[in-house]
Amino acid sequence: MSDAASHISIQGVHKVFESGGQEVHALKAIDLEIPQGQFVCLLGPSGCGKSTLLNAVAGFSLATAGTITVNGTAITEPGPDRGMVFQEYALFPWMTVEQNVAFGLEIKGLEEAAIEAKVAELLAMLSLTDFRKRFPKDLSGGMRQRVAIARVLALDSPIMLMDEPFGALDALTRRNLQDELLRIWTELKKTILFVTHSIEEALYLADRTVVMTYRPGTVKRDLLVDLERPRDVASPAFNTLKKELSQLLMEEQSRHNQAEIRGAAVD
């Protein structure tokens, strides 16, 4: 933790996989140094490899070449030091809200009293206390994602990985959870790597937004978002940045579209 210079270090990362007999170059020569406590958004059109990069950091699918290290240790497998929040919530449906949140703590082997206290604290933090005995099927999408966030926070991991966590939510719930996430991030000082395809979401949340290109995925623009929080999405400064990123994203989107048309023509 002392070396705040580069908490997550991504160096020369390539990812190649096969799809339908063709080699797909998903990531190409990615270099990113992320200091402790930074909120980073990976932004790009679908197919730009932003989720691939997140999965590589999570350890679900390792890079073909290059290295990813956390506090100097190379990543070889998934682990509770890099808690992940998925777009599809992925709560265990057979566990109640509190059991879902407690699961990571039980794996860690904490004592029952300590687990109970920690779970109660997290449920309160995410306004879930009244829902603790419910099963996921009885919760709304926003509530489910709160539980998923609480489950990851329980791990006390210094890093949180978030794969389009609010993508399936309606606009109001989404803004609400974004504010909650910022509150938690300010309070707990975690490093967050957050994948999104929404420019506004990236600019609203992040310290730094990394725009990626469509295949092969490279860093197109690494932008520090130097706006005062809480951010006003209607302010001129916000909209200047939004316009700039829109332009970049449109270019990649049209490359994506052309690739699809070419693909369709070949088919």
Next chain:
Amino acid sequence: MKGYRHAASGILVPLAALAFWQMLSTMGWVNATILPSPMAVLLKWWSYLRPLEVFDPAQGSYLKWCFTGELIQDAIGSLYRVLVGFTIGSGLALPLGLAMGYSRVAYGLFNPLVQVLRPIPPIAYIPLSILWFGLGNPPAVFLISIGAFFPVLMNTVAGVQNVDSIYLRVGRNLGASRLTQFTRIILPAATPYIFTGARIGMGTAFIVVIVSEMIAVNNGLGYRILEAREYLWSDKIIAGMFTIGLLGLGIDTLMSRLSSHLLKWHRGLEQG
């Protein structure tokens, strides 16, 4: 209100069938030996159900006396065989199914044999079962356990294989060991399938118990309706058949109640 109407419409067809049946008998259109009237069946049912001896306090309690009726004794005999056979069959199928679902090696080793044996109906084992186990309960239990084995096995394998991989990813992300993944994620995720298998297995066990009682033992509901045929007691045959039907319905209802209680987290049960 809607519930009552539903119940009323549900009873309509059975009542009509019963009336038609009664009419056939009253009008003398069918021979009473071939198809007795519903009333005759009901009376026979009662005499089959009630104790044969008069109550004698010297022989034991009143409650015990209530259970001395032939039908009760037959039902107990059949249920006992079903439960023992089902427990053995599903008890063997569950661990094998979990292993086959979880491990590709185990699947590769066992699946060919399972696929060859699975289509053989339990009834085809009757000659062998008598050869191996003689007469009495053992061959009956053997046949029933075969009947219960395959549905539980196939559903358990499918249940484990169909566990959504996202749950396993979450498990790895939270740092779960392989054992924890298995006991806390794979097993609960597979339970809806396993319960479905158990319910089908219980149904099969119930079919097989009737057949096995016709050949290997001298009590039980299956034995009784075969015996009644020897004497041309068609009223008793039909009374026995309805008893089998009601008992089967009762067991299935019990199992479905149990599974919806244990799987109250499961989304599918609400919609289904």
